[in-house]
Amino acid sequence: MKKIRLKGVLALTCILSFSTQALETLNHYTLEQVVVFSRHGLRAPLASPNSTLGKVTPNQWPQWDTPASYLTTRGGVLESYFGHYFSQWLADNKLLDQKDCPNQNDVYIYTNSLQRTIATGQYFAVGAFPGCTVPVVHKExxxxxxxxxxxxxxxxxxxxxQSAINAINNIADSDGVKGLNNKLAHAYQDMSNILNYSQSQNCLTDKQCDFSTLPTKLIIEKGKEPGITGPLRTGTSIADAFILQYYEGAPLQDVAWGKIKSNQQFEQLVAIKENYNTVLFGSPVVAKQVATKLVNYINQSFSENENKPKFTLLVGHDSNVASLFSTIKIKPYQLADQFETTPIGGKVVFQKWRNNQTGEAMMKIEYFYQSTDQIRHLTELNRQNPPHKVTLEMENCPINTLGFCAFSTFKQAMSKATQ
Structure with a gap:
């Protein structure tokens, strides 16, 4: 099997190289504050004989040396590389001094209270501030x-x-989730073939032998994440397991038991997962409800008056990114050389800059992410080999040619987003 190589299309106006960005911004702007929202790093999938994944195939899922859902050792190394790059980027933009350890007024790292998010913050801190004591805060x-x-x-x-169910169906397809499942029928069939689903416990024991007709139900209940049953949910878990195998560097003949033969096939399978995230967490009605606390936190982290940390890192999940983007109305974007639209370890970087000539405060939002190849090949990140970057734009905060929008407009848009 040939090595899978990924291709992406990206408008040149949406991405700035490290060298170009450094020259343009350092000459005319001063970086004053950065807030980063990061998806956790590479984790082990949820696959065991008694799990949902164990019941959809007679094949043996790979055994990982990390407990299910925990950050893997490889994931930790990748995060430390990301941290190292950020320390250089922050130093080059004169926000932090790379020679000195930061204090609590300089850096604040706050993560969700799961192992994979806490460990992501810890490995990032080790890479960014080696030899320094930088607390990683989790509150639960x-x-x-x-x-x-x-x-x-x-x-x-x-x-x-009812409003949430309508919104989810509207974003799914003109014929709702049912229509989306019909559109994904080819991907479901391919996944079923890869799994050898006809010989699975689901089929042989439970007599549910058509993967694409697994019972589908939307679940909207207070105190729970929005949920869905059926092929979209199960297919998401399976696609997630496949891509995590690939990221972890498994030999290609071991990824999906060697049955993924092309980049196009892989992207088609991952599209199941992408649709799941968008449908459940990207519909405006649901997104606003589940992301309000996060949007307000990021908005309040930027202030003209209060003394805030120069650099804040928040570590959560892809569901957070999807709902955040929907709520603050990030315009459509594309990530070159990536399977995912919210990549593992990807970082949404909110940057407050000051125009040195006019004194005006500006906001710039970029997505820093490792390409699929950088993840799979455990590529070190530094000035010479940076992560990929895409400039993002909010619908209500238009950007100029350098990717800046007025800070005051950004604040207004963030405040209105949750009203």
Missing amino acids: TLGTMDPLFFPVISDDSAEFK
């Missing part, structure tokens, strides 16, 4: 979701439930 008992990062429904009214 280990294994408990922090309300800031927990995308749960808070409204138990019948009106909201």
Whole structure:
């Protein structure tokens, strides 16, 4: 099998190289504050004989040396590389001094209270500030979701439930989730073939032998994440397991038991997962409810008057990124050389800059992420080999040619986003 190589298309106006960005911004702007929202790093999948994944195939899932859902050792190394790059980027933009350890007024790292998010913050800190004591804050008992990062429904009214279901169906397809499942039928069939689903426990024991017709139901309940049953949910878990194998560097003949033969096939399978995230967490009605705490936190982290840390790192999940982007109305974007639209370890970087000539405060939002090849090949990140970057734009905060929008406009847009 040939090595899978990924291709992406990206408008040149949406991405700035490290050298170009450094020259343009350092000459005319001063970086004053950065808030980063990061998806956790590479973790082990949820696959065991008694799990949902164990029941959809007679094949043996690979055994990982890391407990299910925990950050892997490789994931830790990748995060330390990301941290190292950020230390150089922050030093080059004169926000932090790379020679000195930061204090609590310089850096604040706050993560969800799960192992994979806490460990992501810890490995990032080691890479960014080696030899320094930088606390990684989590506020709940280990294994408990922090309300800031927990995308749960808070409204138990019948009106909201129906509104949320309508919104999810609207974003899924003109014919709702049913229509989306029909569009994904080819991907489901390919996944079924890869799994040898006809010989699975689901089929042989439970007599459910058509993967694409697994019972589908939308779940909108107070105190729970929005959920869905059926092929979209199960297919997401399976696609997630496949891509994590690939990221972890498994030989290609071992990824999906060697049955993924092309980049196009892999992207088609991952599209199941992408649609799941968009449908459940990207619909405006649901996104606003589950992301309000996070949007307000990021907005309040930027202030003209209060003394805030120069660099804040928040570590959560792809569901947080999807709902955040929907709520603050990030325009459509593309990530070159990546399977995912919210990549593992990807970092949404909110940057407050000051125009040296006019004194005006400006906001710039970029997505820093490792390409699929950088993850798979455990590529070190530094000035000479940076992560990929894409400039993001909010609908209500238009950007100039350098990717800046007025800070005052950004604040207004963030405040209105949750009203």
